[in-house]
Every structure is written in structure tokens, then in C-alpha cells.
Amino acid sequence: MHILIADDHELLRDVLRSYLEAEGGFTVETVADLPGALSSMAAATAAGAAFDLVLLDYGMPGMNGFDGLQRAIAESGGGPVALMSGLAPAGVPEKVLGCGAAGYLPKSLPARSVVNAIRFMAAGERYVPLELSRPGPAAGSTEATLSAREREVLAGLCNGEANKEIARNLGLREPTIKLHVKTICRKLGARNRTHAAMIAREQSLC
Template sequence: MRILIADDHDLLRDVLRSYLEAESGFAVTTVADLPQALAAIAAGPAFDLVLLDYAMPGMNGFAGLETAIAAAAGTPVALMSGLAPAGVPEKVLACGAAGYLPKTLPARSVVNAIRFMAAGETYVPLDLARPTPAAAGSDNVLSPREREVLTGLCAGHANKEIARDLGLREPTIKLHVKLICRKLGARNRTHAAMIARERSLC
């Protein structure tokens, strides 16, 4: 899995690269600003995920994110930041990004989120994911992949079984389960399955 990390903080870049490369299956390229990131994207081969720092040189806010998304031509692009002002995660997703990563996330959560987004999913930490009131309780709040995972929950399958059936990694399923519980207002996976049955979602 090829990951491009663009951040102007040397220490963060190096720590994140070291942590990812200690995991199996990661090849990491790092750069310090948006122009270098765009050059790396253009040089190829294609990355599985591009991770950009919100405040690094060349970004100019969301304009840099939109430029990178256009340049990546289908490759997931995500934003990371040390701060999360109100509304930023929503704006990031509205731009078409794969997700938003606060730099305060634990290292293990970062790795799981990166795998999640590289697999084509959208990631925002649960405490920042605020479904609109109009979406609450609506079938449309669940993505197609979340519906597939929910079907597995309703069948009483463990995360490992759902991961095998869908051809995904178990940490990815765990993230989906957390998001499903959040969106359905469920206390746990069993409660989510009960709500799904009541709403005829599975």
C-alpha cells in the first residue's frame, strides 16, 4: 500500500512514516509542502492514499485540498490537522476528500483510519461525525458498505466473519461497526442489530 504524507513538520512526518513502515504492507513517501505533493502525485506510480496537512505551505486552506483531489484523479485524498475548528470535517468531506484525521489521534487509530480510507471508505472520528437531524433515523444515513456490515451484524456474525465475507480487514469492520452504532444511536453492535430489524434495514 503506497501512502503519500505531506506535512511541513519534520518530526511528525518521520514518526508517522516510521510507524506505518513498521506495519506490514506500507510503502511511505513524505514531502514538506503542497507543490512537492503535487509533483509526487504526477510522477507516479499512483498512491493508494494521499494525506495532506491543512496548514502546510501551499495549501491556502481548502483550495489546496481541492487542487490535490483534482490532481490525484481518483486516488483518495485526506486532510489532517492539529486543530479541528467547528465545521472543518464537514467542509473536508464536501470537497470530496476521503476523510479528516486530527493529529491528536492515537497512532493505532491513525493506521486503521489510513487503511480504511485507502480501501475507498470515508473516515471522520466519531466525536467529530455529527449527522444532521434530517439524516438521523433515515436509511440514507448508512453507506452501501455500512449496510453490508449491518447485514452481518443482524446475522450475528463476528467482525472476523464479516471481514472474511466482504474481503476486508477486521480493523476496517470495527470502524464500520462504530460508525453504524453512532449513526443509528445504538449502544453496541447488538443494539444496532435490534434497531436495524425494527427499521427493516436488514
């Protein structure tokens, strides 16, 4: 998995790169500003090795707020671009997703959660920590909108399958399934996976 990390804090870049490479399966490049990120993205695309995910620091040189994020998305050729920041003012996650980004990562996330989120977004999914997401609709609401993948995972929940079984059946990693289950529970207003399955049956979602 080819990842680009753009952040003006050298220590954070090095720590995150070391952690990802120690996990195995990651090739990580790092730059210190947006111009460097755009240059690396262009070079990778020209070489036929576009990044599987680009992670941009919100406050690094060249970003100019969300303008930098939008520029990177425009230059990504359709590849996922995500934003990370040490601060999460109200409404920022929604704005990030509204720009077409793959997600938002607070720098306060535990390292294991960062790795899982990176895998999740590189697989084409969108990620925002649940505590920063808008509250989901109440149980029984028809407003819950599930993606095609979330419906597949929900079908597994309705069949009483464990995360490992669902992951095997869908050809995904178990941490990815866990993230989907959390998102499904939030969208359905469910307390847990069992409650989500109950709501899904009541709403004829599975």
C-alpha cells in the same frame, strides 16, 4: 500500499513514516509542502504507480486553506486524498468531506487509530473520528443513510456474526469492520452492535 504524507513538520513525517513501514505493507513517501505533494502525485501517476492515499497537512506551505485540498483532489485522478491537522475548528470535518476528501485525521489520534484510518480510506471509505462527527439521527429515524458496504456489515450484525467473521466474508480487515460498526451505530443512534441490529430489524434494514 503506496502512501504520500505531506507535512512541513519533519519530525511528524518521519515518525509517521517509520510507524507505517514498521507495520508492514506500506511504502511511504514524504514531502514538506503542497507543491511537493502535487509534483509527487504527478510523477507517481505518470509512472503508473498512483498513491493509494495522499495525506495533506492543513497548515503547511501552499495549502491556502481548503484551496490546496481541492487542488490535490483534482490532481489525484480519482485517488483518495485526506486532510490532517493539529486543530479541528467546528465544521472543518464536514467541509473536508464536502470537498470530496476521503476523510479528516486529527494529529491527536493514537498511532494505532491513524494506521486503521489510513487503511480504511485507502480502501475507498470515508473517515472522520466519531467525536468530531455530527450526532446521528435518533433511533427509529428514517434519516439514517447507510452506504452499500455499511449495509453488508449491518447484515452480518443482524446475523449475529463477530467482526472477524464479517471481515472474512467480505474480504476486509477486522479493523475496517470495527470502524464500519462504529459508523453504523452513530448513524442509527445505537448504543452498541446489538442495539444496532435491533434497530435495523425494526426499520427493515436487514
